[in-house]
Amino acid sequence: MSDRRPSARGWAPRHWYQDVPIPLSAKLLSGVYAAVTGLRRWLYRKGLKRARHPGVPVIVVGNLVAGGAGKTPLTIAIVERLKAEGFNPGVASRGHGRADARTARWVDAGTPVEEAGDEPALIVAHTGVRLRVDRDRYRAAKALAADGCDVVVCDDGLQHYRLARDIEVEVIDGQRRYGNGRLMPAGPLREPVARGQRCDFRVVNLPDGGGEGARSGFGEWPMHLLADRAIPLLGGRACPLEAFSGHRVHAVAGIGNPERFFAMLRGRGLAVVPHAFPDHHAYRPSDLEFGSPLPVLMTEKDAVKCAGLHADQHYSVPVRARLPEAFWVALLERLAAPDMRRT
Template identity: 45%
Template sequence: MSVLADAWYRNAAWLKLLRPLSALFKLLVTRRCRRQRQYQIDPSPLPVPVIVVGNITVGGTGKTPLVIALIEHLRQAGYTPGVVSRGYGTQAPYYPFSVQADTVPEHGGDEPCLIVRRTGAPLFIDPNRMAAANALLEQHDCDVLISDDGLQHYAMPRDIEIAVIDAARGLGNARCLPEGPLREPPERLEEVDWVVFNGQVPTQLLSLPPLANVPVAMQLQPGELWSLQGKGAVAPANWSGGRKVHAVAGIGHPQRFFDTLNTLGFDVIEHPFADHAHYEPEQLTFEPELPVIMTEKDAVKCMEQPPAQAWALPVEACLEPDFLSALLKQLAARSAQLMDKHNGSQAT
């Protein structure tokens, strides 16, 4: 974690020096949100509903596992979901760009590549998410779109908003950038449809405004370790490679991954990297020579030149049945409204 990020989450006193900049940032963000919503002529120009999964903090909170879980649950309910993403840090050959199972992360982005490889769902990236959505719908028969991130991308229409919060870190000092980690003020959470906590919902939501819905808990359950060299998969309990390992995590909160490995009985040598880090082989060559376990998000960037004895630990997002039931009911109602609107437009 950077020095600034560490200060945000321990509420360092010197951050108050940044308060004027934070106040200006908050003002600009609020104006931008109000302006884009005011001048959006048609709030639902797309023929299918859009679920936006995002956050109001800088850094990872667990959005990608939630997107993967939503794809699976929507399919079980009879939907055909597609996904759009900005494609953070990518250099795609062109935009909108369709991410395939064999797309390299430099072109498709680490998180989009992971989503496609795990689910096979159609996924388009473009800094203009509307362009990505239109391209996807032209080429695929999808009846619901999930926007991976994009809570602040107000040009993208949305029918359901889900904000994800890391339960262990919360909102830090609850201040906007640069004094704190927030992209938008805490009051933004009053407007979303669902607030999902990655971990246990805090008993006292001290830094949060009143929420429109009961907070939802999401637990990330580790799956089977799989070999980057194609040696198969093994449950952590059946691991026979020695318990002392190197652990690599280039995610928003690396400590969460290291803690998970410790809980599974591994003796971890921690190697945290920046979120979305791109690796050179020498960066993943460690002493002593031990097995290397990394997040699945990091693994997709290391498939061409994986470290020796490299393994990935996937996680599955476990969601509350009541939340899934209510979300599907909300989605069905919105789908019906859009269908009526579409049929009415065709009749005229």
Template identity: 45%
Template sequence: MSSRSSQASSNPQSPWLAAWYGAARWTFWLLPVMWLFIALAGFRRLLILRYQKKDLPTPVIVVGNISVGGTGKTPLIIALVKRLQAQGYHPGVMSRGYGGEAPSYPYLLTSASTANEAGDEPLAIFQQTNAAVVVGADRIANGKMLEDQGCDILLSDDGLQHYRLGRDIEIAVVDGQRGLGNGWRLPVGPLRESAARLKKVDWVVVNSPSNNFALPAVKGETLFFIPMQIQPGELIQLNSGKKIARTDLPNQITAVAGIGNPQRFVNTLEQLGFQPHLHAFSDHHHFVVDDFKFSNELPVVMTEKDAVKCRAFARDHWFYLPVSAELPESFWSALAQKLERVIVRKQSRFPLK
């Protein structure tokens, strides 16, 4: 790997992630801070649930995680939107829009929206599904704007810890490679909430679990999960949108990833037979053309989330790899049944909707 790659691969979070998901022990010096964090977070949650929680007339599905670092929520949200659309629903997606700065909030994405305005993940969701997508910190306002757009199912991208927004279904996503790390709460470990939180959600979805993957037991109780497999699609040239066969590229490529877990992207490329030279950037990195001054002219392959930020200055040898999430049919059947019950309950509670 070139010196440029080593430089790009470093970012301010990496020492923390290495400690949380590795064998380092230095973060345990922060145990007093962790207990303070737990106390403050618990008090804040109590106040919000008692005084600020707001239920919307439209069913809300929250897709989130309890850990810091990428877990693969976006492919799941896209899969949920497409499945709901196929069933005749009109789902909308709300997101915080990390990495974007919109002219005003809540911000409804259009075909003219950019990643600088909306954030990379919301823009990728919008472009792949053509569903209504709204970004902003106020999830209640986001949800009301989606309702005004005619959406009959609301999906919250992230938000397990945003208790002000009432939710009807919760799905927690766990990284099948890194699991829950050392299992400790922030800042000693990567967890925003304890592993016991997973007992309270409707489904735990594990992204690309190994054959022997298991979630830690909580108070002696086994945590069951739904496996989600990420399937790569055909390579697409950034500046033309043309699909490119895998055999049209050499084995040696430059891999660019500005995501929470770049190694997952590397593993996918290796499964396709590539020998990727990784240039990793921080999650939601704002790419500029100087980021691509590599020491070679190998084909550049990036994630679709990163591609939405690079099309304006893309070169002919830049490509992205779209992926899709596959889940067992039993999950989709259970979700449909749960959603039907939620809709009936909502209609009885909000009869004027």
């Protein structure tokens, strides 16, 4: 019987983040995974497989573990800061959860989420940025450069070595970190922990106001995801989260670590009835039928996929990333370095 089961902590196998025995089959497959991915990295490092550059600076935002760590809010924050500094950025994304993942396409405000993917739809809704989804991130970046973008931000592309990059940003979950430290499927790692040391920036996603077990280390930049509003999905004025303080609510999260969302709501005084779904879950009406007429609060990533499923008292809770100003200074200085590749 599989140990992959839903809980407030998500759908990851229990042995990734809990002190339980690792199945022998997972250990054996982990060795195969290590050999295959290690060979792939070696081929790119030796130039036997070729990484290609689109001709404008490329910033890759990614993580080492399977699942979410806060990449999309950071991508949004980077795009917004670049626009404020006078850049014309574009975003390259695979577009997880798309109905036709083989077809590349432009994503704009009118693109159905089934064709865009949940994270690209969210990025475009926040920033209005030019965004291209393609399984081949190099082709997406090349299309963005040809369309006039002067810097490409790649959302979740740390392991996509075909796209040559100038700046790498690793995002780390400040609570779960690297789990048991093993490679998939014995653990959550897509690459060894040492891979993160080679990234230009390492950003640690910390709960707002701290949190049990959360930490950042030397050479890591702290990031807090701030939430203070709830927006009705049927339209209308936003209300402060504190309006729900002391009341029971259904909380919906289909993200890499649902417990982060539930804990954030509890920290605002809400009595949470948690409902965790797999990352990139495609919602059906029955998924949101909980049998009690309480308000339903969900992450923005989930809300963009619930068009047509909206009911009264359903709310989206947006977050925004806050990082030290010194991080932005360092990132912009690196982007202005003479070795940046430009057309």
